[in-house]
Amino acid sequence: MEIVIVASAFGMNAVRADGHLKWAQAAKRAGAAGFEVRRELFASEADAHPEQLRALGVELGELGLWSVFSTPAELYTPDGRLDDGALRLALDEAAALGARFVKLQLGGFAGDAHGAAIAAHLAERAGRAQRADGATARLVVENGQLARGGSPAQFFGLFDALAREGRAGLLGMTFDIGNWAWLDVAPLELAPRLAPHVEYIHCKTAAGEGARRFPVAPAADDARFRAVLDSLPRDVPRGIEFPFDATRIDQDAAHYVGWLAQV
Template sequence: MTTIGINTLVYMDALHNGTPQSELLDTIVSHGITLAEVRREYIADDAEYDAIASAAARNRLTLFYSVPESITIDGNVNPRFRQFLDEAERMHVSNVKFNQGDIREVAPQTLRLIDKEAAEHGVTLTIENDQTPENGTFACTSASLEHIAANGSAVGYTFDLGNWYWRDEDPRIAFDRLLERITVFHLKNVNGSPDKNRLATTMLQDGVIDWQSMLQRLPSTVPVFLEFPIPTTQVAEQVDIVRRAVANR
């Protein structure tokens, strides 16, 4: 059975109002969710790492960690890579997601170092296609994943469904070609505006992407995260929509 998770971006209004992510974990579990992804950019102080760990343990939540930094820079491991993994270990995180950076160009020994550090910290890693020209195109994402596979690295792939629209890419084509590489799925829908300045995420049932057909083909071992801002009163509805979609696989 597919595991459904919630990324704390779902509660963007609360985050912008200063609500700690440790408090949001109590809300997430109230929806019957057992998997949550916290975001580094919204961790306000050092004490929050321990608060997140305590809240996750109290609620028996599995945690993922989203770090909006490139995993590699100028052909080398991000200088703060070990710091980020130390933070993940402190929170008892299972998976850490990074931007792909220039991982498609790094030497095999750099990939081995990345894998070694991840294993020592007890986490798995994924890279993501984001909304930037550096990290979001199909060409760079495909090249990154091919390089990782060719060198036997354990780094996985978070497929972000909606982000392709910001790069004028077709998410259906990307999904078809990258399906075998996907280890985490970030689910969102978009309004499909041809004007990127007006392009926006929307409720799952209101957007233009046929995400249901993709979930039908996605292996049940791949967790699916809601990862877009949702009004508080509609979170339960969006969770139920995904539950129904995965139940009909």
Template sequence: MKPQIIIVTAAYGHDRLKELGGQQAVVPIVAAAGADGIEIRRELFSEAELQQLSTLGKTISDAGLITFYSVPEALFTEEGTLNPNLARHLGEAEQLNARLIKYSLGHYQRGVDCSSLRDLPLQLVVENDQTDCGTLAAIENYFNDDAPVGMTFDMGNWLWVDDSPVQAATRLARFVTYVHVKAAASAADGWRAIALDNADNLWRETLALLPSDVPRGIEFPLEGDDLVAVTRHYVELLSEV
């Protein structure tokens, strides 16, 4: 069974999205490219767009796509408590008809009561981000503590926190329910995401260690004059590897 391929709207770049007319404008591109779904990013909304989520959700559904929703906040606050905006974000996800909502981990502390996360109306996942809370040690500590949610494994972000993507995949694969496919290259000011065709083989080595039947999100740059063609190219690639 081939994995579902999800296009992360941020892959088109903030400036290009703005030029096109926002996240809703790329829905037809994603659909025409043969993807299965789209990951909507909360940080890319204006306040006005946040008031029109139901309309966007219908546009996505009418295009035959599924929706994932990414929130640029941590699931756990610096005090170790659950994000106080969780209910609001879940309401937004419902308006979008989202099947999944994604957070970074944040400051998880062992023993905190997470029972309220077990019976949510959609899948909740946490992602390894590019902070100290996204290191292999921090993520592994959380999931080894019988975490009630799944994991978004961002293949590239390990490099930002000086961890090995291959080692992380080996140790965390059993928890992974969604993969963010991302290649990266070292630059003068640190790491930067790059397209797979311009990358070394690390992304393939890492992906081979992860579950093959979970959704794969494209979060590397999708650039070019023909966005449908470049998106389709990577949809087809990631459907086969």
């Protein structure tokens, strides 16, 4: 079981202030196999320059970590069009980093999968740059906390549309267990149907109500959380996306890496 630590687990302000490398080192000490780089946590646009991303990728590799490149960009515009520019930029930046996955939000998908266009972008990216191991970043879309890009119907529709186009498997899904709470959707109801498409899992639960919800660590005795994991593939990476205790970050991170690998 490969465990990833999402950079934001160490605190968004801390990552913006100190940079991703410092916290990737903490992820390595905790025993993680991978580290999720978050574009929105860059201190400035200079951090997204190809040379900066390549340098960070080399440093992560020297630590023995593989990476996920996460961007808040949306694959589909609010009016339902494929966002060619956002997709191309995300693929380029992920390639510079040498990421295993490139993760976008789904956005305004409304029924037309644009599978041929997505495939063309992926082929273009593969032809222009690859990771050191010869592979390219795997494209995954994540269920977000907003109705646009977080609706179960959108994900069912996306994968059904790709299958109709003969492009099943063109991209995968990041199943964020906690994000469904923002839409008052029970993840256990969705996990079995979406499981064939899930290639990466974001692990967290939510506390609070309405707009005051916030991510928290799953309780050790949370049977519903365990049931969701049991309904999803066990051979895909699990990412820790809940905040660690700032007073004992190293101990907390190591504890949850070990726990999540066993639960």
